Amino acid sequence: xxxxxxxxxxxxxxxxxxxxxxxxxxxxxxxxxxxxxxxxxxxxxxxxxxxxxxxxxxxxxxxxxxxxxxxxxxxxxxxxxxxxxxxxxxxxxxxxxxxxxxxxxxxxxxxxxxxxxxxxxxxxxxxxxxxxxxxxxxxxxxxxxxxxxxxxxxxxxxxxxxxxxxxxxxxxxxxxxxxxxxxxxxxxxxxxxxxxxxxxxxxxxxxxxxxxxxxxxxxxxxxxxxxxxxxxxxxxxxxxxxxxxxxxxxxxxxxxxxxxxxxxxxxxxxxxxxxxxxxxxxxxxxxxxxxxxxxxxxxxxxxxxxxxxxxxxxxxxxxxxxxxxxxxxxxxxxxxxxxxxxxxxxxxxxxxxxxxxxxxx
Amino acid sequence: xxxxxxxxxxxxxxxxxxxxxxxxxxxxxxxxxxxxxxxxxxxxxxxxxxxxxxxxxxxxxxxxxxxxxxxxxxxxxxxxxxxxxxxxxxxxxxxxxxxxxxxxxxxxxxxxxxxxxxxxxxxxxxxxxxxxxxxxxxxxxxxxxxxxxxxxxxxxxxxxxxxxxxxxxxxxxxxxxxxxxxxxxxxxxxxxxxxxxxxxxxxxxxxxxxxxxxxxxxxxxxxxxxxxxxxxxxxxxxxxxxxxxxxxxxxxxxxxxxxxxxxxxxxxxxxxxxxxxxxxxxxxxxxxxxxxxxxxxxxxxxxxxxxxxxxxxxxxxxxxxxxxxxxxxxxxxxxxxxxxxxxxxxxxxxxxxxxxxxxxx
Numbered sequence: 001x002x003x004x005x006x007x008x009x010x011x012x013x014x015x016x017x018x019x020x021x022x023x024x025x026x027x028x029x030x031x032x033x034x035x036x037x038x039x040x041x042x043x044x045x046x047x048x049x050x051x052x053x054x055x056x057x058x059x060x061x062x063x064x065x066x067x068x069x070x071x072x073x074x075x076x077x078x079x080x081x082x083x084x085x086x087x088x089x090x091x092x093x094x095x096x097x098x099x100x101x102x103x104x105x106x107x108x109x110x111x112x113x114x115x116x117x118x119x120x121x122x123x124x125x126x127x128x129x130x131x132x133x134x135x136x137x138x139x140x141x142x143x144x145x146x147x148x149x150x151x152x153x154x155x156x157x158x159x160x161x162x163x164x165x166x167x168x169x170x171x172x173x174x175x176x177x178x179x180x181x182x183x184x185x186x187x188x189x190x191x192x193x194x195x196x197x198x199x200x201x202x203x204x205x206x207x208x209x210x211x212x213x214x215x216x217x218x219x220x221x222x223x224x225x226x227x228x229x230x231x232x233x234x235x236x237x238x239x240x241x242x243x244x245x246x247x248x249x250x251x252x253x254x255x256x257x258x259x260x261x262x263x264x265x266x267x268x269x270x271x272x273x274x275x276x277x278x279x280x281x282x283x284x285x286x287x288x289x290x291x292x293x294x295x296x297x298x299x300x301x302x303x304x305x306x307x308x309x310x311x312x313x314x315x316x317x318x319x320x321x322x323x324x325x326x327x328x329x330x331x332x333x334x335x336x337x338x339x340x341x342x343x344x345x346x347x348x349x350x351x352x353x354x355x356x357x358x359x360x361x
Numbered sequence: 362x363x364x365x366x367x368x369x370x371x372x373x374x375x376x377x378x379x380x381x382x383x384x385x386x387x388x389x390x391x392x393x394x395x396x397x398x399x400x401x402x403x404x405x406x407x408x409x410x411x412x413x414x415x416x417x418x419x420x421x422x423x424x425x426x427x428x429x430x431x432x433x434x435x436x437x438x439x440x441x442x443x444x445x446x447x448x449x450x451x452x453x454x455x456x457x458x459x460x461x462x463x464x465x466x467x468x469x470x471x472x473x474x475x476x477x478x479x480x481x482x483x484x485x486x487x488x489x490x491x492x493x494x495x496x497x498x499x500x501x502x503x504x505x506x507x508x509x510x511x512x513x514x515x516x517x518x519x520x521x522x523x524x525x526x527x528x529x530x531x532x533x534x535x536x537x538x539x540x541x542x543x544x545x546x547x548x549x550x551x552x553x554x555x556x557x558x559x560x561x562x563x564x565x566x567x568x569x570x571x572x573x574x575x576x577x578x579x580x581x582x583x584x585x586x587x588x589x590x591x592x593x594x595x596x597x598x599x600x601x602x603x604x605x606x607x608x609x610x611x612x613x614x615x616x617x618x619x620x621x622x623x624x625x626x627x628x629x630x631x632x633x634x635x636x637x638x639x640x641x642x643x644x645x646x647x648x649x650x651x652x653x654x655x656x657x658x659x660x661x662x663x664x665x666x667x668x669x670x671x672x673x674x675x676x677x678x679x680x681x682x683x684x685x686x687x688x689x690x691x692x693x694x695x696x697x698x699x700x701x702x703x704x705x706x707x708x709x710x711x712x713x714x715x716x717x718x719x720x721x722x
Contacts, residue, residue, distance in 0.1 A: 096694075338458055
């Protein structure tokens with residue numbers, strides 16, 4: 001069954017359930033798993049964050065629920081229309097499409113985007129579809145290069161022939177097809193400037209890998225692209241970040257999923273990714289000591305939080321790393337490697353770490 | 362003469378001037394135009410922001426100048442090395458490359474990136490080269506699609522065959538070559554989500570135009586790409602933004618240049634671009650009234666500043682628009698058009714405005 005048909009069917013079933021309730025003279029109800037911290041757990045088997053079993057019910061004849069009930073039905077309708085038209089909307093578009101005044105009242109169905117965003121996540125839980133399958137796209141960001149040929153919207157795109165810019169990664173990477181994947185691994189980095197460095201140095205050609213970057217937080221489009229390459233082509237993925245708690249968290253989200261998207265970890269988390277970011281042990285090994293930046297209170301607080309996450313708490317290697325980091329009391333950026341020469345990262349740092357399998361898991 | 366040779370020669374001349382001073386027993390001096398508000402003016406002839414004629418001198422034997430003098434020489438050396446190696450660095454890279462301790466002292470040549478950034482802008486003024494010609498790149502962001510074929514780093518890239526993602530615009534667009542440009546105009550927008558909307562609707566195919574976007578502020582790579590297409594291919598450029606002071610400023614920077622980059626307006630400003638963003642007159646014409654967002658204090662303050670810019674002050678059309686905007690006291694986003702249907706922007710709003718030449722200049 002096509003993804004499109006599956007999505008349309010799931011939304012249809014959602015609507016039909018409400019119609020059945022009405023015809024049976026019952027209070028129309030929507031059942032869904034509770035999202036949020038109180039129902040999120042770290043699943044040791046799949047090694048990802050998942051939702052627990054707590055259920056909630058949203059009924060129409062309940063003053064506290066009725067607006068949210070209506071919002072859910074409205075956004076489901078918007079999504080169904082999008083799927084039928086073969087179009088995709090941004091979260092902001094959906095907000096404006098849902099923002100109308102309820103007839104004969106002065107009440108808007110939604111007043112803030114946070115409301116429609118929230119309902120979209122509810123629909124993910126209710127239908128077990130992802131937002132992308134509901135034809136609602138997240139942000140677009142990032143570039144990619146490597147010996148890969150894909151097919152997307154009828155175009156054949158060779159990631160090895162994209163000049164200095166690379167292919168621009170779309171917000172939705174569900175439908176593209178991999179035609180040729182002739183690489184050994186994927187190197188994902190948090191900074192576009194580092195990507196440009198490696199690209200200019202022909203790193204992906206020399207190492208026969210894919211280089212991929214976003215800017216800051218990893219978009220859903222990139223996470224899905226990484227996951228698909230990992231699962232469909234069994235490619236190892238290495239994550240290159242700064243030595244700081246924000247870099248550690250970028251890695252954590254890609255690997256284990258995140259609390260607010262725990263319901264979708266199955267489609268987002270990639271338990272096999274490995275951390276290739278700057279480590280405390282690199283400081284002296286690669287001459288970074290004079291370019292350290294002292295941790296501020298915010299960094300220290302964040303580090304403490306991350307150390308205590310379930311998925312890091314029992315990980316001896318990571319706890320050792322965090323302790324050394326706390327003792328160092330300073331962070332180091334990827335670009336600090338440039339002090340050793342502009343291409344030190346491409347010629348020495350990365351090849352050496354990859355050759356020695358100097359990763360954290 | 363190649364751009365590379367020109368850049369290397371300008372830096373060589375910068376160094377030789379200092380050597381001449383030393384050999385003549387003079388206090389080595391760097392002469393440069395003053396940057397900053399006190400020496401920026403709006404040039405009515407070129408219709409861009411330019412530097413005035415105020416000069417400054419930086420000498421070596423002057424306690425207040427000597428560190429900055431050394432920084433300038435050091436960054437000039439870093440740039441020369443990059444040019445000779447055929448490599449490009451980010452601003453952050455240059456900071457780390459310049460950040461070393463002056464021998465026999467405890468003084469770092471630079472302590473903050475702001476210092477090396479500042480010196481790079483000085484070098485732009487001194488050499489009349491752009492940062493890109495000094496092989497120092499700014500941020501990378503943005504995507505493009507349209508009936509254009511370019512050549513870049515030996516690859517031939519067809520912007521009409523890039524699937525859903527588009528070509529990822531590099532930080533430096535100096536060296537790419539246009540092989541085929543078969544379009545009527547360029548539509549530049551501030552939001553990647555709007556770009557994806559238009560791309561999915563095949564807007565660039567139907568209208569035979571280029572669609573280009575960044576996210577928020579326009580990168581230097583995009584501004585140069587726009588300017589090159591404008592000058593080398595005489596393409597009209599329309600800028601699509603929200604109705605808000607930040608949207609107006611995005612347009613202003615692309616058209617007239619900016620205060621801190623006034624020394625480089627010749628390479629950045631595009632006096633012919635036209636504003637196709639949401640206008641006050643669109644509110645009722647396109648059913649946007651129920652989706653207005655009230656201006657906050659920050660918006661009102663910014664609007665007041667923009668209204669008083671020299672380049673807007675004498676512009677009757679714009680003053681009329683600003684007055685109407687002030688009276689409306691509310692902003693409107695591009696995506697608010699989605700309330701009329703997901704493809705209303707592609708099928709109705711934009712084609713109508715472009716057909717009627719409903720622009721602001």
